[in-house]
Amino acid sequence: MSQRVTSRNARTFPLRTRAAVLATGLGASVVLGAGVAAAADTTAAAASTTTASAVEAQAAAQAGAAKDKAEKAAKAKAAAVVKQKAAAEARNRAVAAAKKKAASWIDPVKAYRLSAKFAENGGRWAHKHSGQDFAVPSGTDVMAAHGGTVVKAGGWGAGDGPAYGNAVVIQHGNGTYSQYAHLSRIDVGVGQVVTTGQHIARSGxxxxxxxPHLHFEVRTTPDYGSAVDPAAFLRSKGVRV
Structure with a gap:
């Protein structure tokens, strides 16, 4: 009896041992499989996080670049507006200055001394003096006292008589004319349009x-005999004579 039990137990033990080993192996496989799956999940999650971070970083970089570009464009536009405004103001000032110059009167010569006056008596004239004399050296620059059109130019007083020598007469607006006489040289011609301050001749x-001096007249016609006081006329136009 005892021998048969022992023999049966001996046969059963290897079976149990193999079962235990199989169970252990199966458990280990299950555990290993779970670990591998967990590791795979962790790797996938890490990869997903890395990808998301990269996408966010790229989006942030693009947004920053777009913002910088927009700011630069806005600054460039603002600078262009300022430049255009400055250019417009400069043009307006130039136009205003040109209009003011065109509308103004000036002395016909610079650095002068007033000599014979208008309506002054003297043996040098058949009648009273018809203009204002500006004592200057021969060759002094003679300028148009106001813008207009040259209607007389030449010797013999440009037709007004030999006493004037070489002369020029300029027609201005509102029935006003100016005459420049005793010139050493004439640098404009009849029909020529001149501006205020433009060189027209040399004194003589x-x-x-x-x-040597410049004889200057302001007339109501282009011809001799219609002169008015030129100094008073210039002062009425704001010129200090």
Whole structure:
């Protein structure tokens, strides 16, 4: 009896042992499989996080670049507006200055000394003096006292008589004319349009003259005999004579 039990137990033990080993192996496989799955999940999650971070970083970089571009464009536009405004203001100032210059009167010469006056008596004239004399050296720059059109130019007083020597007469608006006489040289011609301050001749001592000077008249016609006081006229236009 005892021998048969022992023999049966001996046969059963290897079976149990193999079962235990199989169970252990199966458990280990299950555990290993779970670990591998968990590791795979962790790797996938890490990869997903990394991808998301990269996408966010790229989006942030693109947004930053777009913002910088927009700011630069806005600054460039603002600078262009400022530049255009400055250019417009400069043009307006230039136009205003040109209009003011065109509308103004000036002395016909610079650095002068007033000599014979309008309506002054003297043996040098058949009648009273018809203009204002500006004592200046021969060759002094003579300028148009106001813008207009040259209607007389030449010797013999440009037709007004030999006493004037070489002369120029300019027609201005509103029935006003200016005359420049005793010139050493004439640099404009009849029909030429001149602006205020433009060079027209050189002063001299031609005609009935006792010394180099510019004889200047303001007239109501282009011809002799219609002169008004030129100094008073210039002062009425704001010129200090």
């Amino acid at each position: 001592n031609t005609g009935n003259s006792s010394g």
